[in-house]
Amino acid sequence: MSTTLLSHFEDFKEHMYEISQYIGKNPELGNEEFKACEILTKTLKEYGFQVKANIVDQPTAFEAVYDSGKPGPRIAFMSEYDALPEIGHACGHNLIGTMGMAAGIALSKEVSRTGGAVYVYGTPAEETRGAKVTMAEQGIFDHLDAAIMCHPSSNYRESGSSLAMDAIEFAFTGKTAHAAAAPEEGINALDAVIQTFNGINALRQHVTPDVRIHGVIPEGGKAANVVPDYAVAHFYVRASTRDSVNQVVEKVKNCAKGAALATGAQLSISNYEYSYDNMITNNALSDAFTESLLELGVDKKEIKEKVGGGSLDMGNVSHKVPSIHPYIKISETPIIGHTREFRDASLSRSGFEGMYTGAKAMALTGLRILTDESLLEDIKLECKA
CATH class of the missing domain: 3.40.630.10 (Zn peptidases)
Incomplete structure (x- = not known):
């Protein structure tokens, strides 16, 4: 046959x-x-x-x-x-x-x-x-x-x-100001994104070897002399099982929440692609x-x-x-x-x-x-x- x-x-x-x-x-x-x-x-x-x-x-x-x-x-x-x-x-x-x-x-x-x-x-x-x-x-x-x-x-x-995977977007909203003349009036959304990256990088030594976390900054401001009032980070969080991804995602989200608290920016979290x-x-x-x-x-x-x-x-x-x-x-x-x-x-x-x-x-x-x-x-x- x-x-x-x-x-x-x-x-x-x-x-x-x-x-x-x-x-x-x-x-x-x-x-x-x-x-x-x-x-x-x-x-x-x-x-x-x-x-x-x-x-x-x-x-x-x-x-x-x-x-x-x-x-x-x-x-x-x-x-x-x-x-x-x-x-x-x-x-x-x-x-x-x-x-x-x-x-x-x-x-x-x-x-x-x-x-x-x-x-x-x-x-x-x-x-x-x-x-x-x-x-x-x-x-x-x-x-x-x-x-x-x-x-x-x-x-x-x-x-x-x-690997199971979540695609997470962190969108931070701050406040514009003249970066040289009145920086104290601004809330830097890009700083919040950078702090998120730093927090996630510190997290890497406390996850299992199967975990992969990688991200980019699709929006981070337009001019160096303006405090950015909006910045976005996209991350893929991957691990060998769905349960593991769910646990790591919560830790990654906490990194972003901490960055928002530290900078004073408002944070919005969403999934920008489907979860696999x-x-x-x-x-x-x-x-x-x-x-x-x-x-x-x-x-x-x-x-x-x-x-x-x-x-x-x-x-x-x-x-x-x-x-x-x-x-x-x-x-x-x-x-x-x-x-x-x-x-x-x-x-x-x-x-x-x-x-x-x-x-x-x-x-x-x-x-x-x-x-x-x-x-x-x-x-x-x-x-x-």
Whole structure:
């Protein structure tokens, strides 16, 4: 049956290449991916999927389903397609968007005999306000038996953990004054921001090694001879679990509150992006994906363990349904995400070929779930443990 499944990929391979190139050469920022959303949903409809657009009140989010009408597992593939400012698809989301769709289309051609249903989710703005967060909160994934996505890289890596993350804004309001003639009349909002940074830097020696806190000052005043009456700091606070992030965030907020008290500035605290939960990999599902890679001829020695570091909105999905987020090799030379070199690899033919291996492995993993009751049971039991 796997041979039949893989043969489907050859039927539409060049079409998928054209789509990945179109998305890659028309980069769109998060929640602005109208061209990418249109071509993906149009293609899925052409292959028999029922598509709901504008889900969770996000115009570039969608749900596509191919239901066999027979009982069976419900398998979902995730598609991302947002780009980065200035450097375009330097995280390879043109490949991720196409990969999830290709896997879904291929597997849909098998469910008439296996039973079950195949879903493809269009999930905008992973780099900023990830739609998977809202989807998870609203129960979009609750009915699924497995959620699968794959990310481009310069190595094959197993699905692993990711860091939970909060994006915190500290906005300080002070009082303007002439910085030389009457500084005593002013309340310096920028000083409050700087004191916040100093407080957080002192905090670093009292947190666990998994914690990451990093920030910038998007607003800090306009002229050196005017006491700034408004200043803003943006911080990402990350840790290995949601509970740890929550604890550290309270300490970080206290640093800002102390800075406000010390300077006399008024403080406003908010989240400027969605909060991401840590990724919980389902190991039974991950092992099935690795077996699929091996079936496709990937050398086991090339598949490395995942080392955590960043944050993913797929983490929020993994708290709702058995999930994996492995990495697929698209380059023979080392490349780092969010660089022009990564963008170029994502637009190359060899990058596409690597992506297509990932799509095949995703579909094969889905087929294993559809046809192996014991695997599905292992996946479910792990979630209950």
